[in-house]
Amino acid sequence: xxxxxxxxxxxxxxxxxxxxxxxxxxxxxxxxxxxxxxxxxxxxxxxxxxxxxxxxxxxxxxxxxxxxxxxxxxxxxxxxxxxxxxxxxxxxxxxxxxxxxxxxxxxxxxxxxxxxxx
Amino acid sequence: xxxxxxxxxxxxxxxxxxxxxxxxxxxxxxxxxxxxxxxxxxxxxxxxxxxxxxxxxxxxxxxxxxxxxxxxxxxxxxxxxxxxxxxxxxxxxxxxxxxxxxxxxxxxxxxxx
Numbered sequence: 001x002x003x004x005x006x007x008x009x010x011x012x013x014x015x016x017x018x019x020x021x022x023x024x025x026x027x028x029x030x031x032x033x034x035x036x037x038x039x040x041x042x043x044x045x046x047x048x049x050x051x052x053x054x055x056x057x058x059x060x061x062x063x064x065x066x067x068x069x070x071x072x073x074x075x076x077x078x079x080x081x082x083x084x085x086x087x088x089x090x091x092x093x094x095x096x097x098x099x100x101x102x103x104x105x106x107x108x109x110x111x112x113x114x115x116x117x118x
Numbered sequence: 119x120x121x122x123x124x125x126x127x128x129x130x131x132x133x134x135x136x137x138x139x140x141x142x143x144x145x146x147x148x149x150x151x152x153x154x155x156x157x158x159x160x161x162x163x164x165x166x167x168x169x170x171x172x173x174x175x176x177x178x179x180x181x182x183x184x185x186x187x188x189x190x191x192x193x194x195x196x197x198x199x200x201x202x203x204x205x206x207x208x209x210x211x212x213x214x215x216x217x218x219x220x221x222x223x224x225x226x227x228x229x230x231x
Contacts (some may be wrong), residue, residue, distance in 0.1 A: 023200055035220075044211065044222055044223070044224045044225050045162075045168065045211055045213075045222040046161075046222070047219050047220040047221060047222065049215075049219075060219075060220075061119075061123055061219035062119070062219065062220075062221075063219070066180075090180060093166070095167050100216075102156070102215060103156075103173070103215055104158035104170060104173040104174075104177075104213070105160070105168075105213070106170060107157070107170075108167040108168055108169070109167065110167055111167050
């Protein structure tokens with residue numbers, strides 16, 4: 001069974017750094033893309049970027065390029081989304097998702113709520 | 119970026135009736151070399167992550183009830199629920215994966231009348 005299990009909710013202050021995780025199981029980690037999707041409270045879905053763990057090829061939406069870093073660790077079948085300096089506007093639910101190349105999202109994680117507040 | 123629009127913003131339909139949700143892309147998402155429309159539909163119930171319903175514009179994902187169907191090509195697409203059930207209350211999003219960045223529509227909120 002394919003599973004994507006995300007790390008727990010985070011409460012941070014502006015300017016702090018953060019790395020959230022997405023641990024996968026039930027499939028060959030290096031054979032599928034893992035993407036990240038943001039959903040601000042009461043709003044729609046925003047595709048942030050994607051990584052192919054097989055060769056670490058990473059692509060970002062221009063809206064998020066330079067704002068976040070996507071990475072993966074093949075040894076533990078996990079993907080990551082990180083910020084070096086959080087802003088209040090980063091407050092949102094973040095989903096990881098398994099995506100076929102040039103194709104749809106097949107599986108979603110349960111989401112990680114990130115709250116940034118002074 | 120390809121801009122996705124959805125209509126209506128919200129929709130209230132009686133139980134057992136048909137619901138029709140629309141999605142439009144700012145440019146064609148039909149790839150001529152394989153004749154596939156690079157469009158998916160997702161359902162998001164309150165407090166849950168989205169769930170894949172339809173991909174390649176008209177292919178139902180495994181386990182999705184057959185009352186859900188997708189149609190359309192090029193720039194105009196439709197998700198139809200043939201007989202609305204109480205458990206179908208949700209927000210429905212379309213997504214194009216024709217060109218990066220993938221983009222989602224703003225969603226249609228579906229309720230029971």
